[in-house]
Structure formats: C-alpha cells, structure tokens
Amino acid sequence: MAQNGLQANGNNKPREAATSPYASNDPNSNVSNFKIIESTLREGEQFANAFFTTEKKVGKYIGGKSTETNAKILTHVRCHMDDAKLAIDTGVDGLDVVIGTSSFLREFSHGKDMEYITKQAIEVITYIKSKGLEVRFSTEDSFRSDLVDLLSIYKAVDKIGVNRVGIADTVGCANPRQVYELVKTLRSVVSCDIECHFHNDTGCAIANAYAALEAGATHIDTSVLGIGERNGITPLGGLLARMYTADKDHVKTKYDLTKIREVENIVAEAVEVTVPFNNYITGYCAFTHKAGIHAKAILNNPSTYEILNPTDFGMTRYVSIGHRLTGWNAVKNRVEQLDLDLTDEDAKAVTAKIKELADVRPLSLDDVDVLLRSYHQAKADGVHTKFLEKIEKPEHITSISAEASA
Amino acid sequence: MAQNGLQANGNNKPREAATSPYASNDPNSNVSNFKIIESTLREGEQFANAFFTTEKKVGKYIGGKSTETNAKILTHVRCHMDDAKLAIDTGVDGLDVVIGTSSFLREFSHGKDMEYITKQAIEVITYIKSKGLEVRFSTEDSFRSDLVDLLSIYKAVDKIGVNRVGIADTVGCANPRQVYELVKTLRSVVSCDIECHFHNDTGCAIANAYAALEAGATHIDTSVLGIGERNGITPLGGLLARMYTADKDHVKTKYDLTKIREVENIVAEAVEVTVPFNNYITGYCAFTHKAGIHAKAILNNPSTYEILNPTDFGMTRYVSIGHRLTGWNAVKNRVEQLDLDLTDEDAKAVTAKIKELADVRPLSLDDVDVLLRSYHQAKADGVHTKFLEKIEKPEHITSISAEASA
Numbered sequence: 001m002a003q004n005g006l007q008a009n010g011n012n013k014p015r016e017a018a019t020s021p022y023a024s025n026d027p028n029s030n031v032s033n034f035k036i037i038e039s040t041l042r043e044g045e046q047f048a049n050a051f052f053t054t055e056k057k058v059g060k061y062i063g064g065k066s067t068e069t070n071a072k073i074l075t076h077v078r079c080h081m082d083d084a085k086l087a088i089d090t091g092v093d094g095l096d097v098v099i100g101t102s103s104f105l106r107e108f109s110h111g112k113d114m115e116y117i118t119k120q121a122i123e124v125i126t127y128i129k130s131k132g133l134e135v136r137f138s139t140e141d142s143f144r145s146d147l148v149d150l151l152s153i154y155k156a157v158d159k160i161g162v163n164r165v166g167i168a169d170t171v172g173c174a175n176p177r178q179v180y181e182l183v184k185t186l187r188s189v190v191s192c193d194i195e196c197h198f199h200n201d202t203g204c205a206i207a208n209a210y211a212a213l214e215a216g217a218t219h220i221d222t223s224v225l226g227i228g229e230r231n232g233i234t235p236l237g238g239l240l241a242r243m244y245t246a247d248k249d250h251v252k253t254k255y256d257l258t259k260i261r262e263v264e265n266i267v268a269e270a271v272e273v274t275v276p277f278n279n280y281i282t283g284y285c286a287f288t289h290k291a292g293i294h295a296k297a298i299l300n301n302p303s304t305y306e307i308l309n310p311t312d313f314g315m316t317r318y319v320s321i322g323h324r325l326t327g328w329n330a331v332k333n334r335v336e337q338l339d340l341d342l343t344d345e346d347a348k349a350v351t352a353k354i355k356e357l358a359d360v361r362p363l364s365l366d367d368v369d370v371l372l373r374s375y376h377q378a379k380a381d382g383v384h385t386k387f388l389e390k391i392e393k394p395e396h397i398t399s400i401s402a403e404a405s406a
Numbered sequence: 407m408a409q410n411g412l413q414a415n416g417n418n419k420p421r422e423a424a425t426s427p428y429a430s431n432d433p434n435s436n437v438s439n440f441k442i443i444e445s446t447l448r449e450g451e452q453f454a455n456a457f458f459t460t461e462k463k464v465g466k467y468i469g470g471k472s473t474e475t476n477a478k479i480l481t482h483v484r485c486h487m488d489d490a491k492l493a494i495d496t497g498v499d500g501l502d503v504v505i506g507t508s509s510f511l512r513e514f515s516h517g518k519d520m521e522y523i524t525k526q527a528i529e530v531i532t533y534i535k536s537k538g539l540e541v542r543f544s545t546e547d548s549f550r551s552d553l554v555d556l557l558s559i560y561k562a563v564d565k566i567g568v569n570r571v572g573i574a575d576t577v578g579c580a581n582p583r584q585v586y587e588l589v590k591t592l593r594s595v596v597s598c599d600i601e602c603h604f605h606n607d608t609g610c611a612i613a614n615a616y617a618a619l620e621a622g623a624t625h626i627d628t629s630v631l632g633i634g635e636r637n638g639i640t641p642l643g644g645l646l647a648r649m650y651t652a653d654k655d656h657v658k659t660k661y662d663l664t665k666i667r668e669v670e671n672i673v674a675e676a677v678e679v680t681v682p683f684n685n686y687i688t689g690y691c692a693f694t695h696k697a698g699i700h701a702k703a704i705l706n707n708p709s710t711y712e713i714l715n716p717t718d719f720g721m722t723r724y725v726s727i728g729h730r731l732t733g734w735n736a737v738k739n740r741v742e743q744l745d746l747d748l749t750d751e752d753a754k755a756v757t758a759k760i761k762e763l764a765d766v767r768p769l770s771l772d773d774v775d776v777l778l779r780s781y782h783q784a785k786a787d788g789v790h791t792k793f794l795e796k797i798e799k800p801e802h803i804t805s806i807s808a809e810a811s812a
Contacts, residue, residue, distance in 0.1 A: 048691035048726060049683075051768050100703075104710040109703035141710075173651050173713040176582035176613050177620065201713055202651045203644035203686055207582050207613030214583065229700070229711075231684045231692045238609035245579050245608045276682030277455075278637045280609055285454035286637045294635070297506075297515035304510040304547075305635075307579040307607055320454060 028187050028216030032247045036236070037195060037221045040267060042076050043228035050227060050271045074134070079117075084124050094134030096166065097124055101149055102141035114149050118156055125162055136195060138166025143174040143182070150182075151189050158190035164219065165190055169208065172201025172230070176211035187216035195219035198234050200226060205234040210242050224267040225275065237264060238280035245307050258314030281313050290320040295330035322363030324355045334368060340376045349388060350375055357394045367397050374401035434593050434622030438653045442642070443601060446629040446673060448482050453633035456677045480540070485523075490530050500540030502572065503530055507555055508547035520555050524562055531568055542601060544572025549580040549588070556588075557595050564596035570625065571596055575614065578607025578636070582617035593622035601625035604640050606632060611640040616648050630673040631681065643670060644686035651713050664720030687719050696726045701736035728769030730761050740774060746782045755794060756781055763800045773803050780807035 044050055072093040077083035079099040087095050099117055100109050112120075121137055128135040137157045142150060154165045167182065179196070186194060196212040196219070198205040209220045226235030237260050244251040251257070261282045268275050277283055287310040289298050297304035298319055310317045321330050331354065332347040342350075350372060357363060363371075371391075378387035390400050450456055478499040483489035485505040493501050505523055506515050518526075527543055534541040543563045548556060560571045573588065585602070592600060602618040602625070604611040615626045632641030643666050650657040657663070667688045674681050683689055693716040695704050703710035704725060716723045727736050734750070734757040741748045748756075756778060763769060769777075777797075784793035796806050 045731065046696045048694040048696055051729065102710075104707065105703060108706040108710045109700075171711055171713040175616055175648070175652075177586065177617065180583065200684070201686070201692070202648040203612030203641075204616070204648065206609030210581055210610070211583065226684060229696060230694065231686065231689050235609075242581070242608040242610065246581075273683040274680060276684065277679040278606070278632060278682065280607070280637065283637050286607070288454040288636065290452045290454055290635060294515075297511060300514040301510065304508075304514045305577055307577040325451060 030213045035219045040223040044223045046229040047227035096136040098138045100140040102144040136164040141170040142167040164193040166195040168197040172199035176207045179208045180211040180215045183215035193218040197221040206238045288318045295327045322368045324358040441625045443627045449634035450629045452635040502542040504544045506546040508550040542570040547576040548573040570599040572601040574603040578605035582613045585614045586617040586621045589621035599624040603627040612644045694724045701733045730764040
C-alpha cells in the first residue's frame with residue numbers, strides 16, 4: 001500500500017489504535033478515541049421545520065437508538081441560577097450551561113462583562129455540582145471571542161471541577177486550522193473533557209470536528225442529518241464517514257453503521273424533509289459509479305475509487321452502465337453477470353451502440369440487459385452486426401430485440 | 407470588535423486584501439486571490455442523474471453564467487497521446503491531462519509504473535504546448551500516492567512549462583491539515599499554478615479547498631450544488647460562503663452572489679434533483695432563526711448569529727415566531743412590525759400563550775398576527791386577559807379572534 005508520506009505537525013509516531021495510513025499523528029489526538037454527543041432533540045429542535053412531540057422524542061427516536069447506547073440525559077440552559085434550578089428539578093443526569101463570550105453577544109445579547117460572566121459561571125457550576133449532577137460549561141460564539149477571555153474563564157471553571165468545557169462555533173465561521181489551534185491551546189490549559197459544537201453555514205462542520213479531535217477534543221456534537229438552527233451542525237452520518245476513513249476498525253467496532261439509514265429516515269420523516277440527494281453515505285448516489293474510465297478499476301478493486309465500503313454501512317455499490325460516459329469494462333462486467341458468452345470485441349461493439357443511443361437519452365439497466373441478451377441471440381444466429389445497425393434510437397431496443405429473439 | 411487572537415502558522419502580518427479578522431495569515435495564502443474552475447459540465451456529468459444535452463449545456467447553463475465571466479473552454483482527458491490529439495481537434499482552448507499515481511490506480515487501473523507515467527506525461531504535454539494550447543497536468547488519487555513520486559512528476563512537468571498542476575482527492579479521503587501540508591510542500595517545488603479537486607465522501611470538500619488556498623493553491627474545482635461522481639465535489643455555493651467569510655469584500659466585488667440561487671435552480675432542474683433542505687446559502691432554512699434566546703440579539707444586530715448577510719446573496723432573513731421555543735423579543739418585534747400599540751407586558755403575555763398553543767402544533771405567522779391584532783382589539787375593549795384565557799387550542803385562534811374583533 002502506498003504511504004501518503006505527509007505527516008501532520010507534532011509527533012510522527014503513529015498511535016497504536018490508528019491502523020489507517022490517513023490517521024492523525026498528533027500526540028493529543030482523539031481521532032481513535034472520540035465520543036459523540038447526540039443532540040438531534042436539542043439542537044435539532046432549533047431546525048426551522050422541527051416540531052418534536054413528546055411521543056416522537058421518547059417513543060420513536062430514543063427508542064431507535066437505545067439498542068446501541070446507554071444514553072445519559074443532559075439539558076442545555078443559560079448560565080443562570082434560575083435556569084439551572086428549573087433544569088435540576090426535571091431530574092436530568094446533568095446540565096450544560098452556556099453563555100456568550102463574543103463581543104457581539106456581550107453587546108447585543110446579554111450585555112454582561114467578562115468579570116460578571118466568570119463570577120456567575122462559578123456560582124452556577126458550584127451549585128449544580130453540590131446537587132451531585134454532571135456539569136458542562138460552554139461558551140457561545142467562541143471563535144469570535146477574545147482568546148485570553150476564553151482561556152481565563154475555561155481555566156477558572158476547570159479549577160472548580162467542571163466535568164467538561166465546550167467550544168461552540170455558533171455562527172459557523174470557523175475553519176479547521178483555526179479550530180486546531182484553539183483546541184490545542186485549550187487542551188494545554190484545562191484537564192477536563194473538551195466538547196465541540198460546529199455550525200455548518202460555511203461548510204466546515206465535519207472538517208472542524210475532525211480538526212478538533214486531532215487537537216485533543218474529546219466530544220463532538222452531532223445531530224441526525226445535521227438538523228439545527230439555520231442550515232445545521234455536524235451531521236452524524238457525515239462525521240462517521242470521516243472517522244471511519246481515519247480509523248475504520250475503531251468506528252466499525254464502536255458503532256452499528258448499518259443503522260444510519262434507518263435513523264436518518266426516522267428523523268427525516270419527523271421533521272418532514274427529504275434526505276438530500278448528495279447526503280453522506282445514504283444519499284442515493286453515494287455509491288454510484290458512472291465514469292467509464294473508472295469502471296475497470298472499480299470492478300477490479302472497489303478501493304480504487306471508494307474510501308467507504310458500502311457493505312459496512314448496509315448499502316450497495318452500483319456501477320451505472322447505460323449512459324454515454326460508459327466504458328466497455330463496465331459492459332463486459334454486466335455480460336459476465338448475465339452469464340452470456342460474448343467476447344471483448346462483442347462487449348466493445350455493444351458499448352459503442354450504448355454510447356450512441358445514450359446520446360439521445362440515458363438507457364435503463366433493463367434496456368442494457370435486453371440489448372445484451374438479444375445481441376447474444378443474434379450472434380448465435382450470425383446476424384449480430386445487422387442487429388446493432390437496425391437499432392438507431394433507444395425506443396428501437398424493445399421492438400428490434402423482440403424480433404431478434406423471435 | 408473582538409480579536410480572535412488565534413494565529414495560524416507562519417507569518418502573522420495580515421495580507422492587505424484580508425479585511426476580515428478570520429482571514430488567513432499564511433505567507434502563500436490565496437484566500438484573497440483565488441480562482442474557481444467551474445466543472446459542472448465535466449465532473450457534474452459524472453453525477454448519477456446527470457444527462458446534459460448539448461442544448462442544455464450551451465443554451466441554458468453557460469448562457470446563465472456568461473454574464474459573469476469570460477469562460478475558457480478546457481477539456482479533461484487521460485494523459486495519452488491519442489486522447490490529446492482527439493481533444494485538440496475539437497478546438498478547445500486548453501487540455502487537462504490526468505493520470506492516476508496511487509498504488510491502487512497503478513495496480514488496478516492503468517498498470518503503469520512511475521517512470522513510464524513521467525515519460526508519457528512529458529511527451530503529451532510537450533505535444534499540447536507545441537499546438538499553442540494551455541495545458542494542465544493532474545494526478546488522480548493524489549492523497550494515496552507516494553509523496554516523493556508526486557513531487558518528482560510535478561517538478562518534471564513544471565520544468566517543461568506546464569501551465570498548471572492539479573491535485574485530486576479522487577476518493578474523498580483527504581482532511582484539511584493533510585491538504586495544507588501537501589499543497590504547502592508542492593508550492594515550494596513548482597512555480598506554476600496549482601489546481602485542487604476535492605470529492606466530498608467524508609464531508610471535507612469545502613474545508614479542504616479552503617486549506618489548499620491557505621497553503622498557496624491558486625484554483626479550486628467546483629460544480630453547482632457539488633454534483634459529480636458519487637456524492638460529488640466542492641459545491642460552488644458552499645465554497646463562496648466559506649470565501650465570503652474569509653474576505654467578504656473580495657468575494658462581493660468579484661462575484662455576483664445574488665445569482666447563486668438561479669444557477670442552482672437551473673442545474674437542479676437539469677439533473678432532476680431537489681436543492682437540499684440544508685444547502686449552503688439557498689437551503690430554505692439557511693437564514694431562518696428559531697431559538698428564542700437568540701431572537702433578541704438577532705433583532706438587535708443580525709451579525710450576532712449570522713456570518714453571512716442574506717441580502718448579499720439575494721436572500722432574506724426570517725425569524726420564526728410561532729413555535730414553542732419562541733421568545734418575547736421576537737414577538738415584540740412582530741408587534742412593532744404590525745405597528746400595534748402594546749407594552750412589553752402584553753408581548754410577554756401573548757408569548758406565553760403562543761408557547762402553550764405551539765406545544766400542540768406550531769403556529770403560522772398568520773396565526774400569530776391574528777392573535778396579536780385581536781389581542782390589541784381586546785385590550786382596547788379592556789378584555790384582553792379574558793381573550794387569552796378563552797383560546798385553549800390553536801384552532802380557537804380564528805373563531806375567538808373573530809369574536810373579539812366583532
């Protein structure tokens with residue numbers, strides 16, 4: 001196998017758990033030891049179209065996942081004593097307290113200064129801990145906050161024993177190298193776990209999550225299909241695709257990847273959206289190969305053009321044939337699947353005809369099969385050249401093939 | 407404005423063109439000086455559902471874009487003399503020649519060794535240049551190729567005057583820090599332009615493009631809606647959102663961002679897909695704000711929760727009100743839009759009612775408006791408390807409001 005040869009910054013010694021050549025080599029990396037925070041019911045409810053009834057929440061969704069995981073129930077409240085008390089009364093296992101630290105949020109949202117914020121955070125966290133509950137402290141809009149302010153408050157709450165601190169790219173402005181730098185710095189300042197939350201407005205939510213794990217983050221927030229405020233957050237399926245690529249064995253052992261499609265379908269139905277055509281793993285074209293020049297390699301060894309093995313996700317590969325970019329290797333492969341006795345020259349001749357016809361409209365796999373079977377029959381009758389010549393348009397396939405087979 | 411305080415590696419002096427605090431500080435960065443290769447008609451045709459007729463290609467699509475750009479026509483062929491000759495005969499402005507250099511492709515696709523590949527590349531490129539055409543040399547599956555092999559062949563083709571070299575993440579396995587390292591190294595080896603092509607199987611196509619530009623890449627391949635082989639490549643709209651966030655002035659000056667939706671609709675129609683619900687910029691929820699605790703800040707200053715200004719993209723912001731996460735600031739804002747004379751206490755009372763009703767089902771904006779107007783009328787009549795009490799279910803709004811206004 002080729003070595004990539006590209007080393008990330010830091011320690012060059014590969015981690016033991018990292019069996020893939022693309023795995024991270026950072027000393028603090030949690031790429032092979034990450035935890036997922038499932039927040040479809042919290043962030044997801046901020047999706048424009050979400051309206052989770054209690055029945056949907058408890059009955060369908062958690063039910064669907066509980067076969068895989070023993071979920072703890074956390075709730076998400078403002079860093080405010082009144083909110084914290086109300087939340088504790090609901091009987092949750094833990095609280096996430098959150099406050100905005102960017103100048104934007106300090107000016108236009110809550111209007112408080114850093115000294116006040118820090119004092120309040122310590123008071124609220126101490127109270128929650130006194131009740132024996134888990135507590136996470138998170139800032140909002142962390143990537144537009146002053147670095148020294150951020151590190152100061154995280155250090156203060158770490159010192160009083162917060163279980164986890166959270167960084168949030170609330171507006172979706174962060175990019176991966178910026179995330180890496182912030183998390184790496186934070187990792188050197190606090191000893192507790194680090195959770196990261198990334199919005200996807202500028203298309204980096206998955207990559208930012210990955211960079212955060214490389215730098216030492218421990219937990220990543222996801223939601224099914226990425227649903228959340230505006231265009232959402234890191235999608236569960238997309239993150240699993242990324243992590244699988246980094247450490248396939250770890251991800252396959254930890255998660256039942258074949259459930260992704262079912263969980264996505266449940267959530268898509270609940271919030272009345274269609275799974276995007278280009279969705280990670282489960283989009284209808286995720287494992288469809290079309291380019292003719294790729295077909296030979298894909299048929300020889302799918303790893304040539306696939307980083308995700310579809311069967312690991314309960315999906316199947318499809319090599320599309322009936323279009324004008326088709327190649328004779330793909331057609332020959334279909335000949336073999338149909339168990340027809342045709343030579344390479346035959347496959348090339350039929351491929352040329354498919355390309356010609358598909359210039360008018362794409363052919364279905366049925367069209368291609370009829371064409372191949374009838375060509376096979378025509379060849380037995382010694383009239384295969386004539387047969388191909390007679391088919392001038394896609395709509396001739398059925399009638400002329402019927403003739404040939406008669 | 408808060409300083410982010412996080413510096414990427416390298417030169418800390420911000421580039422003059424970089425006006426945003428999130429812009430890259432890398433010495434080779436082209437974040438404020440990038441070019442887009444529009445490949446919807448090439449990569450896009452490899453999308454499972456794509457079937458571009460000549461009419462669609464020339465008439466609709468290029469037509470739609472030609473108001474913005476003077477496009478050069480390049481074609482994409484295997485690095486092979488026969489292919490190159492055929493392509494030149496079509497009268498194109500330039501050729502992209504491509505060959506696989508990963509061990510996967512060398513073993514399972516073309517079966518050639520690096521010495522042969524290099525010799526052939528030099529021969530083909532020299533021929534194309536002798537015809538006075540532009541030529542780009544690209545490797546396929548670059549991120550699973552041996553680094554020394556890659557650098558050797560790129561150096562050889564740069565030396566004979568290739569116009570541009572291309573890196574391709576053909577299988578979608580690359581991650582941003584790996585991309586940054588490879589492009590930075592390549593930038594130090596060749597003097598020609600560097601084009602990058604990223605598939606999106608593991609959700610990093612936009613972030614990888616950004617990291618490549620930070621490291622000194624000059625051109626990024628995109629397609630409209632990201633359509634391409636499997637789940638596609640870097641989407642044009644998503645990349646523009648990312649680059650806008652890095653250097654708004656540059657992107658706004660160079661591109662007419664208000665055309666994105668129209669171009670996406672044309673392509674979506676041509677390939678018969680629906681624009682994903684969570685699409686960058688144009689997805690129907692991209693600028694919808696729902697969380698109650700965000701509403702006050704969004705109404706005070708949209709930058710608090712928006713990194714993209716919707717008007718720059720010809721879109722509009724929508725603050726959703728009629729759901730159970732609503733906040734009284736959002737309701738108060740609607741009161742002002744309707745020019746009703748209600749106090750903060752009134753707004754809070756109606757908000758409590760909206761939350762109660764929306765626990766049954768979400769209310770439309772019409773429902774909310776009727777509720778507010780009728781409350782206003784009821785208040786004038788001195789019966790507003792009674793009015794709210796009578797409305798126990800969402801379906802009471804219309805009938806009881808009609809009563810109140812009678």
